[in-house]
Amino acid sequence: MADHRDLARDMDLFHFEQHSPGMIFWHPQGMRLFRSVEDFMRQVYQAHGFEEVRSPVALSRSLWERSRHWEKFHQGMFVVGGLASDSGQESEIPAMSPDYALKPMSCPAHIAIYQSRKRSYRESPMRLMEFGMCHRNELSGTLSGCMRLRQFVQDDAHIFCRESDVQREIDNFLGMVRQVYAAFGYDQFSLQISLRPEQRLGSDSLWDHAEAILIQAVEALGHSYNLAPNEGAFYGPKLEISLHDQLGRSWQCGTIQVDFNLPQLFEAAFVNELSKLERPVMLHQAVLGSLERWIGILLEHHGGNLPIWLAPTQVAIASISEKSSDWAEAIFSRLRSLGVRAELHNRDRTISKKIRELSKRKVPLIAIVGEQEALKQTLNLRRLGAVNQQEMSLAQLEQLVGQSPTGEISG
Numbered sequence: 575m576a577d578h579r580d581l582a583r584d585m586d587l588f589h590f591e592q593h594s595p596g597m598i599f600w601h602p603q604g605m606r607l608f609r610s611v612e613d614f615m616r617q618v619y620q621a622h623g624f625e626e627v628r629s630p631v632a633l634s635r636s637l638w639e640r641s642r643h644w645e646k647f648h649q650g651m652f653v654v655g656g657l658a659s660d661s662g663q664e665s666e667i668p669a670m671s672p673d674y675a676l677k678p679m680s681c682p683a684h685i686a687i688y689q690s691r692k693r694s695y696r697e698s699p700m701r702l703m704e705f706g707m708c709h710r711n712e713l714s715g716t717l718s719g720c721m722r723l724r725q726f727v728q729d730d731a732h733i734f735c736r737e738s739d740v741q742r743e744i745d746n747f748l749g750m751v752r753q754v755y756a757a758f759g760y761d762q763f764s765l766q767i768s769l770r771p772e773q774r775l776g777s778d779s780l781w782d783h784a785e786a787i788l789i790q791a792v793e794a795l796g797h798s799y800n801l802a803p804n805e806g807a808f809y810g811p812k813l814e815i816s817l818h819d820q821l822g823r824s825w826q827c828g829t830i831q832v833d834f835n836l837p838q839l840f841e842a843a844f845v846n847e848l849s850k851l852e853r854p855v856m857l858h859q860a861v862l863g864s865l866e867r868w869i870g871i872l873l874e875h876h877g878g879n880l881p882i883w884l885a886p887t888q889v890a891i892a893s894i895s896e897k898s899s900d901w902a903e904a905i906f907s908r909l910r911s912l913g914v915r916a917e918l919h920n921r922d923r924t925i926s927k928k929i930r931e932l933s934k935r936k937v938p939l940i941a942i943v944g945e946q947e948a949l950k951q952t953l954n955l956r957r958l959g960a961v962n963q964q965e966m967s968l969a970q971l972e973q974l975v976g977q978s979p980t981g982e983i984s985g
């Protein structure tokens with residue numbers, strides 16, 4: 575089995591350095607892959623009624639104290655301090671609690687957006703999502719390529735809704751999971767419900783209620799699941815999705831969590847039909863989890879042979895000689911104008927050398943053009959790993975690279 579770090583080196587996607595342990599240096603090819611994942615997820619989230627937001631990476635210690643993350647999670651946070659007192663200027667700012675922490679998740683920031691003005695029942699459910707840049711101070715011994723990082727981006731979503739909406743939102747979430755996992759080439763996943771942990775917020779009766787709502791919703795939707803005692807989040811029980819990869823491993827990626835605690839701690843509220851203040855339920859959700867980890871799992875699952883819609887370079891056009899270089903360039907320009915991620919290899923090396931190098935980089939399609947093809951305005955397509963070539967028109971190639979991920983996007 576190829577390790578994702580070796581694949582990343584062969585494909586020139588990213589690397590690590592000692593001076594930033596647990597953080598990734600993305601190369602141009604890797605950034606193309608990252609963006610493809612992100613763009614696809616952006617479409618899926620939009621189609622399922624989410625609005626994208628962006629919130630600060632550093633938030634004050636007082637906010638983390640209010641959310642209780644400070645108390646429960648303090649060891650795992652990067653604290654940056656002294657913003658107010660370092661300026662050297664006389665300041666009216668009182669010298670209290672100058673500490674900030676880099677966010678390990680976006681929950682309190684999304685609560686801040688929810689509370690930035692008065693909310694009405696007409697806005698419920700409010701679904702916010704962010705490609706949130708998160709930092710967690712994992713022990714250096716536990717860092718492992720993309721699989722465990724200190725800095726990562728997660729598809730961090732929060733739904734503010736009513737209790738009566740929870741089942742529909744879980745259904746919406748599972749619909750996204752099915753669609754997204756299929757598009758990335760996974761056909762199997764399983765569900766687990768994680769119950770109250772020892773270290774937790776809120777009363778037992780609140781937990782009884784939250785767990786019952788989650789279990790009822792999953793059962794009403796007809797899904798089977800395993801129960802995992804003690805593995806919930808400190809604010810609420812979790813439904814967790816594990817996907818099963820080609821190598822027989824399972825990875826916990828997606829999650830949706832029912833939370834009555836944070837809305838209470840932050841006194842979140844909306845005005846209901848009777849003009850009374852009502853407390854929303856908060857659902858925390860991620861379909862992929864960490865995008866970096868998702869990409870690491872994906873690389874190993876496919877052995878680097880990514881589906882065409884995801885590949886950093888989808889098609890490379892390689893000319894055999896000078897005599898076919900104009901036609902190669904015309905193909906390249908046409909594909910580029912259509913938004914296809916294409917590369918042109920017109921010069922120097924022999925065609926066999928070009929094919930070797932492109933295959934090592936796992937480019938899925940190579941369009942080879944020689945004198946004959948230039949005359950006929952065709953190309954010979956060589957798929958990654960195949961020995962044979964297939965002659966086709968440019969229009970046929972366009973159709974092949976224009977294919978979208980499997981599973982249509984619907985709300």
Ligand SMILES: [Zn+2]
Nearest residue numbers: 679680681858
């Ligand atoms: Zn959250």
